[in-house]
Amino acid sequence: MPLQDFLALLKNRHEHPLVTLNSHSDDPRGQLVRNPARNHAIVLGGSIAGTLAARMLSETFREVTVLDRDHFPAGAAPRRAVPQGRHIHALLARGQQILDELFPGLTDELAALGAPTGDFGTTLSWYFNGRMLEPAETGLICAASGRPLLEDRIRARVRALPNVTFRDRTDIVGLVASPRGIRITGVRVRAQFEGSAEEVIDGDLVVDATGRGTRTPRWLVELGYPAVEEELVSMDLTYTTCDFAAPLPFDPIGGNIAIIPVATPEMPRGAIFARLPDRYAVSLTGILGDRPPADLDGFLSYARSLPVPEVYKAIRDAEPLGDPVSFRFPASIRRHYERLRRFPDGLLVLGDAACVFNPVYGQGMTVAAIEATVLGRHLAQGAPEPRRYLRDLARAIDAPWDMSAGADLGFPGVGGRRTLKVRAANAYIPRLQAAAVTDGRLSRAFLRAAGLVDPPQALLRPNIAARVLGRGKR
Known part of the structure; x- marks a missing residue:
């Protein structure tokens, strides 16, 4: 099929029971909307998605309680329950915009604490197949704070809200439901202290933000609901991170933020080499069983194999701040709650509990922020009707999922469903990236779409497609 036809297709697109029953009224669905109860909202999970959910709920509920099994540290430190927190995390441009709207001055606060900031198109060097995109001003801000600092500052802002309470070291045992499971009326918990009962x-609304380990699909089945349909893209990713002391003996970043050799089917080893507030960090990535080693010599050898030699040259004589740390990510998972014909009132999902993204593309925190705005819109309209909310949530997930899952499916060994739309994108996007090596307008368009500011369809606008196809002919 000719590429132009592909573009047209792209454009048109028997243990302790976990659920208990109580004697709350089991009135027909919709009562919650007609008679809003806005006393108490419960958020399961206090990571970034859960904290953002609490921020939105605080505007319409008298009391919001955030429950988490982990201990919240005093200050910016990695958390035991977030093993990926020790690795480089990216906040995409749309995420930065939303967080600054929800927490005015947050980017300035991060910068004052040492986070490097700059334009996504000029202070980050993007490489595809060993060739750097032409630098171009995008008007989009990158704040390289690292996850622990960002999470700490967001949590501090939400903790300061008078109607929000964080309760850590608390295990979530299960949901509490009305007799026929039509409504969720609270949760069962147990504190992590000896002798705790x-x-x-009780809660008028429960929001599951427990992440990739969510038990909502299992709880729904135990309540008599159908199984949630899941979509998997299996890439068997491993990323290994090592931190290095500043200054570097050889520093190719300078006053900029990062060098990013992106993994591609032609060059499947990738990396992120970033300047953070107090150190430099390198995350090496490998897929389909290619695992960057967690010993320093192996780490350096893997870095030497990258198509961008500056990464290895910068760290070969640098001082490591500890041993490399690996994290394995077997598959991206999208849970299609919006396809369920029945769903209990008083329960919503958010963040990785709804969709787990390949972390290489840095979408997780930003999509959580986008989903928080979806929650906010539904709260402003009254008590959220779950199925309507879940349909809108799915629409918010569509674009980032198409971009990341589609990119992964460009690797022949990755498992997943390759639709005609996916194959069309994987024929077009590499040509756009190749053309953007010498065309700043294409760099800008690509980074604005990758940053989730512009929709993917923006890359198919006539003025963009003409530049891509024209350069291909030349």
Whole structure:
């Protein structure tokens, strides 16, 4: 099929029971909307998605409680329950915009704490197949704070809200439901202290933001609901990170933020080499069983194999701040809650509990922020009707999922469903990236779409497609 036809297709696109019952009214669905109860909202999970959910809920509920099994550290430190927190995290441009709207001055606060900031198109060097995109001003801000600092500052802002309470070291045992499971009326928990008894916390709304380990699909089945359909893209990713002391003996970043050799089917080893507030960090990535080593010599040898030699040259004589740390990510998972014909009132999902993205593309925190705005819109309209909310949530997930899952499916060994739309994108996007090596307008368009500011369809606008196809002919 000719590429132009592809573009047209792209454009048109028997243990302790986990659920208990109580004697709350089991009135027909929709009562919650007609008679809003806005006393108490419960958020399961206190990571970034859960904290953002609490921020939105605080505007319409008298009391919001955030529950988490982990201990919240005092200050910016990695958390035990977030093993990926020790690795480089990116906040895409749309995420930065939303967080600055929800927490005015946050980017300036991060910068004052040492986070390097700059334009996504000029202070980050993007490489595809060993060739750097032409630098171009995008008007989009990158704040390279690292996850622990960003999470700490967001949590501090939400903790300061008078109607929000964080309760850590608390295990979530299960949901509490009305007799026929039509409504979720609270949760059962147990504090992680010796002798603690199980207790029930009543709530008018429960939001599951427990991440990739969510038990909502299992709880729904135990309540008599159908199984949630899951879509998997299996890439068997491993990324290994090592931190290095500043200054570097050889520093190719200078006053900029990062060098990013992006993994491609032609050059499947990738990396992120970033300047952070107090150090430099390198995350090496490998897919389909190619695992960057977690010993320093192996780490350096892997870095030497990258198509961008500056990464290895910068760290070969640098001082490591500890041993490399690896994290394995077997598959991206999208849970299609919006396809369920029945869903209990009083329960919503958010963040990785709805969709787990390949972390290489840095979408997780930004999509959580986008989903928080979806929650905010539904809260402003009254008590959220779950199925309507879940349909809107799915629409918010569509674009980032198409971009990351589609990119992964460009690797022949990756498992997943390759639709005609996916194959069309994987014929077009590499040509756009190649053309952007010498065309700043294409660099800008690509980075604005990758930053989730512009929709993917923006890359198919006539003025963009003509530049891509024209350069291909030349």
